[in-house]
Amino acid sequence: MADPIRDAVQQRIPAMNEMRTKLHAMPELGFEETTTAKYIADKLHAAGIEVHTGIGKTGVVGVLQSATPGPRLMIRADIDGLPVIEQTGLEFASQNGNMHACGHDGHITMALQAAEILSDMKADLKGSVVFAFQPAEEIVSGALAMEADGLFERWKSDRVIGTHLWNQLPTGFVGVNRGTVFASADAIRVEVTGKGGHGAMPHLTVDPVAIAAQIVATAQTIVSRELPPNEMGVVTFGQIHGGSAPNVIADNVIVEGTVRAYKPEIREQIFASLKRITSNVASAMRGTARFEQLYGAPPVVNDPDVASWTAGIAAQVVGEENVDETPPVSVGDDMAEFLNRVPGTYFLLGAAKQGTEGHHNARFDFDPACLPTGTEIFVRSTVDYLS
Ligand SMILES: [Zn+2]
Ligand SMILES: [Zn+2]
Structure with missing residues (x-):
């Protein structure tokens, strides 16, 4: 049976991998993500999406507005790297002394790919999608900086979603908690x-x-x-x-x-x-x-109703047997500030890769096969919510 969303995502896998490797090679620290922000803004422009830069210093907001009125969904992706000297030996490893050692290069990729796909589907959507590319997550400061520049007022949203890819969980698994995700x-x-x-x-x-x-x-x-x-x-x-x-x-x-x-x-x-x-x-x-x-x-806490909805969408992508709650993790993430203002879900995307170390390690890496999964969840969530 034809599935236009799955097809659109699958066709983009080579472009997705190219985007991720490019971003991986150019990590920038919190509030210094100028080259990254320009890359994001250029891609959004090219996809015909309205772009606002300088939201929270180096944050970028993309607004995809359909012609028909309807609800507004916010998709959040964090964009910063860490002061870690990369030791992965990957051919696209960073040479600049910083490292995307947490997978935020993957987060940017999935949000941008979803933006491009959704822009092509704009005529079928009712409402709008706001893409919030947040700087400085690793110093838990970017979300409040974006708020100070009016993120939650200028683009008041009905629902927010985001993901953290997680290399401690198997690829193909999606963790959706009805409550606490991170500390x-x-x-x-x-x-x-x-x-x-x-x-x-x-x-x-x-x-x-x-x-x-x-x-x-x-x-x-x-x-x-x-x-x-x-x-x-x-x-x-x-x-x-x-x-x-x-x-x-x-x-x-x-x-x-x-x-x-x-x-x-x-x-x-x-x-x-x-x-x-x-x-x-x-x-x-x-x-x-x-x-x-x-x-x-604060702690990262999902809205139980929105989380149930996200779990249903994720099940369409990876199968019900591969979606479950996960034990909360003692790391932090200022996605918490989004979830405290807008009901939403932060889901964990399985991305385990053999022979690599965990997040923030100089030998961290993730399975790029998680990228189409996350992208598809973003696209399906939007189409479902805005139809
Ligand atoms: Zn991190
Ligand atoms: Zn992270």
Whole structure:
């Protein structure tokens, strides 16, 4: 039986792979995606889609408006790479010191391919599709930057969808959760202030290294002693900076870390505990400490009804037996900001490839066979919603 959507997607596989390899070779960091943004804008222009650049600094919005009124669907794709020196040995590996080590080159490809296919089908659609190409996901800042430039007001949408390809899941599998997909992700900083002096005369000083050590140790009791045992929370301190010599007591110590949780209320509880512990431990030891959240995003939570709809669409593409819920993952993603404003789904697209490492690793890679699957889900979702 003829299936024009499947045919349109399948015909594009060579173009899809070419686009992905090209994007893979030119990764750019968050808010520096100027060449990537130009590439996206040029492709959208060529497909006859209205383009708005500079939405959230380096973000791009494409608007495909049909002649008939109807609902508006937003498709979101993140576009940034990571400061990782690629070691895949691929012939299209990045040479510029950055790497698409999370698969965002695949996300751009699927959204652009869907845009091109949908532009050809414009006459059959009722309503509009907004393609939101979001910068700076890896520093969970791009979604709010796009919001600051009016993304959710100028292109107020009824529904939003997006995908993260996932190389820990088999190719051909689509993960659609009715609730939480990813955790909240927050970068935090504690600045401890003491009083510096001679290492041999600690009584004349207030030692911020000793205070910082106590704060780090006590903060470990938040998850183990304060959260209910069945709730997920992570408090990790990734760096401590302070001091200049073995025999000098420093004035300040900076501790930075990351906090993860699956529920907004647990995230708030961890923050409140961190504030209480930092200030009280510091004052108990005669110093002061300031806790701050540097940047972050809430948990990624799907709308249950929209997720059921997405699962149905995905089943049309990969078969019902290959669509299921997946356990939430403790990574973060500022797709959360989209889902907090517009009911939607973030689905995981299986993309496992033998002999590669996981996301953010210098040997990360994914199975390009996931690209037509994701593209087809985007196109079918749009046709279904706008018909
Ligand atoms: Zn990532
Ligand atoms: Zn990612």
